[in-house]
Amino acid sequence: MKKLVVLFTIASFYFNVKAQDRVFSYTYQTNVLNKGQKEIEVWTTLKDGRTDYYRSLKHRLEFEVGLGRKLQTAFYLNYQYSTGIKNEDSTQILSEKTDFSFSNEWKYKISDPVANVFGSGIYFEYSISSTEIGIEGKVLFDKQIGKFITALNIVGEYTISKDFVTKDSQIEVKNSIETVNEIVYGLSYKLKDHLFVGFEAFNQNIFGKSKIDASILSVGPSFSYSTNGFWINFSFLPQVTNFVNNKLDLNGHEKFQARLLFSYEL
């Protein structure tokens, strides 16, 4: 019996250390893969519910690899499509968009969430598609207190996209620039060895030429389950308010978004 208990302890410890420690869908933690360790992650993000019909789905296929004790990189293939009704000069038009892009991320862990007062890290990502170039930087913080894991990200994004305007028989190409700042927070509780439940809060601030256009807050539940070499995370974030006018903004933003992530260790 004693031997059985010891064997069970070894097995559960081994499976725990094999599983990824990521428990949020939107909030990044500071942990990185060990050197040579590889993972495939599949992301699906659904956004739905504007005043006029709108729905979009974004899929990301990520190949992640650890490069050292504190550094990892990842390559993404992104595919996004959306359908919605747009108002242009008092006429409604049906807008359908499809976009393919490639991204590459770099993540460096500075301090550890258990060994240090708090974990910290930095993150950089660039993306390129046929009509857009974007860069994204994040400062990551996380902490483990008993059965709680909490994480905070401060995010800055800068995107240059091409707009095409038909004028007479010519097509004019114009650059449009979008600057976005985000604060993402997650708190999760370990219910069982492989199951975490909690919530995530996502505040997205979109800046125009000289002022803030929107400051959308979305808050909702998150779940995470992991087992040997596999984990799955899900978060559902309904929009709570737009801080600019303290009302829901369903013209340019969605009523809710949800993200499902699943991953296999290679």
Add this chain to the structure above:
Amino acid sequence: MFLIILTEITFFSCAPALYLPSKNDSEQSGISQDSLKIGRTLYINNCSSCHNLHLPQQYTKQNWDTILIIMKIKAKIDERKLNLIKNYLLVKSKK
């Protein structure tokens, strides 16, 4: 505002979850404080790159003995370093 307050409380008001060896720990275990500190550093450097660190009080002495046999091979830790790590972990292991 709520997020800022929550963040301040959770991130900056607590000490590291992984204990820092005190004089008292050294006296009770009969192992020098410096040796325990080295054990802590080795534990962080050898283990935190693969997984979130487990707290010493999560496992009993018997559990740690067995776990460390496996991790010694997996993480390629030599005998001297393993003993320092083990000493550090066992001071606060689950009774």
